[in-house]
Every structure is written in structure tokens, then in C-alpha cells.
Amino acid sequence: MSDRPLIALALGDPSGIGNELAIKALSDEETFEGADWLVIGDRRMWQLGEEQAGTALELPDFDPAHFDRAAFLDLAHAEMDAIETGTSSMAGGSVALANFDLALRLAADGAADAVCFTPFNKHAMRLGDPSYVDEIGFIKRAIGTDVSGSEFNVLDEVWNARVTSHVPLSEVAGLITEERLLRAITLTHQTMEGAGIANPKIGVAGLNPHAGDGGNFGTEDDNIIAPAVKKAAEKQFRVDGPIPSDTVYVRALKGEFDAVLTMYHDQGQIAMKLIGFDRGVTLIGGYPFWIATPAHGTAYDIAGSGEANPGATIKALQLASRLSRRSNPDGFAEAADRLANVRALAASARDAA
Incomplete structure (x- = not known):
């Protein structure tokens, strides 16, 4: 058994501050040490986030046989020429949706204990999928449930x-x-x-x-x-x-x-x-696993500037880790024992994207 939850972190809208926030949040030692991390997105977006944050955080490509504390699951699905920093787009919305969908399905499959994501832009999400209304409806469809969870905004x-x-x-x-x-x-x-x-x-x-x-x-x-x-x-x-x-x-x-x-x-x-x-965190409850994200949006006006404040993202990641521990007081299955199916799920996600 492990004493750390495994959290699937889906990169949000690639045109906003989400890539930068993910880099900065996982560079926070307390946050990083609180869980094992599987970051889901496009490696090129991650590299862009490193440039924006002015911080290099090298994560190995995901390999279920050699997973150790953190890895990057590269869907390689972004249409880079169609994604512009600071502007909503169908390409950006599609990327965010695919990342979130895979993170949810991993948690529903038992591979992850919680899901976190950096900010979405609903206009971009609807461009990527006209049926998209909000996160609750998307979650229900992704994990195949009739349960309607609820969003909570959390401050100390x-x-x-x-x-x-x-x-x-x-x-x-x-x-x-x-x-x-x-x-x-x-x-x-x-x-x-x-x-x-x-x-x-x-x-x-x-x-x-x-x-x-x-x-x-x-x-x-x-x-x-x-x-x-x-x-x-x-x-x-x-x-x-x-x-x-x-x-x-x-x-x-x-x-x-x-x-x-x-x-x-x-x-x-x-x-x-x-x-x-x-500092605000949006927590989605009512499902078998916790889902958390910073309560603010994509901040297109400062995207790419390196000025994004990671405070709420750090709070979200730490809250997901803390709640997962409370929900699983006896510990967690070792990552190697539950990540074998991730590649198959990721392959279907790449095909869908």
C-alpha cells in the first residue's frame, strides 16, 4: 500500500494561464510531495508553460512499468497552429475537453484517486463540443452516471x-x-x-x-x-x-x-x-472521487506574461490530496498495480481527439 493518492491533473484551456499554473503549482514542494501526479495534456503545451512560468519542471513520459511519483501523459493532440495565446478557439476547447475526459475516466476506472484541472473557458469548450453545458453534465457523460454532483466554492x-x-x-x-x-x-x-x-x-x-x-x-x-x-x-x-x-x-x-x-x-x-x-477552490462533490480546480478563470488578459498567481491552483491540488487521504484512511493501492490500463484509455483518447 502507498500513503500517497494518485491525482490525475488535466491541463485546461491551452490559450489561458493553465499551463503556467500547473508548472508553478507542481514546483511547490509541499504540493508535489502530497501526492503522486499524472499530468495529462500535450507535451508542447507543457513546454510552453515552462517558458511562461520561467521554470523548468521535467516530468518523464508516462510508462506504467516505471512510474515514480510523477509523469506526463502526452496525448500529442493539440493543433498548435490553431491555438493562440489569449484567445478562445475550437482547437483549444477540444484539447481541454480531451484532457478532462481522460482524467475522469482514469478516476472512474480506479487508476486515479482524484481529478484536478487548470482553468477552462466555457466558450472554447462549446466551440470544441456544442453539447457542452458545464462540468457537471460533462462528468456525467464521461463516467456514465445519472448522478448530478454539485460545485462548491471553498475558502478557509x-x-x-x-x-x-x-x-x-x-x-x-x-x-x-x-x-x-x-x-x-x-x-x-x-x-x-x-x-x-x-x-x-x-x-x-x-x-x-x-x-x-x-x-x-x-x-x-x-x-x-x-x-x-x-x-x-x-x-x-x-x-x-x-x-x-x-x-x-x-x-x-x-x-x-x-x-x-x-x-x-x-x-x-x-x-x-x-x-x-x-485562494478560492471549486470542489465538485457527489461522485466516487474528488474533483478540484482553482475557482478563477483562464485570465486571457495576462496569458503568456508569466504573471499568473498559482495560489488557488496550489490550494486546489492540496485540497484534492487531503480529501483523498481522508476518504482512504487505510492507504492507496500502489501506482504500478493500477496504471496498466492507462495506455489503452489514453490511446482511445488520442483517437477521439
Whole structure:
């Protein structure tokens, strides 16, 4: 048995700062020592990242018979002439999708204990695959599951969960149901307990201004959110709400809540990025393995400059390692015993790309 998890790190959008971030994060000694690493991408993109970061991090090509701590799985699939730094493209989106897909399938196959990825650009992803909506839908398709996981934004101070995610604001109110709320509260509780936060306190944000103000500004808070919170409390979850969304984070930062459950994407994202933009991690829970990435985007405006801050990427990689250890207290199978099938999966990924 090994005391280190094996994490599949998929390189994200090649036109953004992801290659640079991966180099810088794995150059951090504490991060590197926390796990074994299988980096998935195109070797030419990795070399570009080394140039951008001003740091050489030589990883051997993946060989299942001689894997030792870290390796690079080269899909050699990037259309280099069609990828321009700082610009979204179909070629860039296709590369990121192929990397992520393989990392997910490796984890589903048991070869990896967790998946991490550097930032994606959703416009590029949709150019690469018009059916792409968001990471949750892609994960379900890649690993062949009907389970809908959920994204959590994680800071040391507070977690953020949400009932709806990547949907138009005009559709949010119609998607707020007691069933969805109870499912979100339950998954938040289970995921945080899995991360070592016992019996977390969850503050549920209201949907409307002043949480509806008794029906003056909408009825969803009184008619849907409040009953769902009551039912969750009856199930012994530590939950309170609906709480006006303009004060719920103030209360959380004072220690009243470990997590805030918001009704829609930006209701929580704005607050979390103001609190800790360079430290935030997006954690995807609800699947047999953890998935983590920095909470910020591809930063096309500084791509290639060498200025990318790896703080959130380091946090994401370390969180995935820590959660994997907690999920597997008895240790991990040796890498050599579970990497034999990687080449076959990689070959199919190359063919698909």
C-alpha cells in the first residue's frame, strides 16, 4: 500500500494561464510531495508553460512499468497552429475537453484517486463540443452516471454551495423547488463531513431582496425555501434560512455558518471572489472521487506574461490530496498495480481527439 493518492491533473484551456499554473503549482514542494501526479495534456503545451512560468519542471513520459511519483501523459493532440495565446478557439476547447475526459475516466476506472484541472473557458469548450453545458453534465457523460454532483466554492473562511448553477438568471426562480433545496442541503452536509467538517452549519440565502420581505418582493422565500429549510432541520441538519443574501455572508464570516447555500451562480460567486479570489477552490462533490480546480478563470488578459498567481491552483491540488487521504484512511493501492490500463484509455483518447 502507498500513503500517497494518485491525482490525475488535466491541463485546461491551452490559450489561458493553465499551463503556467500547473508548472508553478507542481514546483511547490509541499504540493508535489502530497501526492503522486499524472499530468495529462500535450507535451508542447507543457513546454510552453515552462517558458511562461520561467521554470523548468521535467516530468518523464508516462510508462506504467516505471512510474515514480510523477509523469506526463502526452496525448500529442493539440493543433498548435490553431491555438493562440489569449484567445478562445475550437482547437483549444477540444484539447481541454480531451484532457478532462481522460482524467475522469482514469478516476472512474480506479487508476486515479482524484481529478484536478487548470482553468477552462466555457466558450472554447462549446466551440470544441456544442453539447457542452458545464462540468457537471460533462462528468456525467464521461463516467456514465445519472448522478448530478454539485460545485462548491471553498475558502478557509467559508464554503459556498448553490441550488442552480450555469443557467440563465431568467430561469432560476422556476428551478427553485423544495426537492432541489433538500438535495442541495443534503449534498452540502455530506460533502463537508467528508472533508472533515463535522455537522456543518449551513446558512440558506433567500432568492428575493430581503428574503421576500414577507411576500412584498416575491413569494418563493416563504412558500418554497422556508418549508425546505424546516424539513432539513427536522432531518437533524444544522440549517437556517432563508436569510437575505446581502447579509448572509457577513454572518458567515462572523462564524455563524460554515457554508452558505445560494440560489444561483453569481449570488455566491461574487461574494466568494471578493473574499479570496486568489485562494478560492471549486470542489465538485457527489461522485466516487474528488474533483478540484482553482475557482478563477483562464485570465486571457495576462496569458503568456508569466504573471499568473498559482495560489488557488496550489490550494486546489492540496485540497484534492487531503480529501483523498481522508476518504482512504487505510492507504492507496500502489501506482504500478493500477496504471496498466492507462495506455489503452489514453490511446482511445488520442483517437477521439
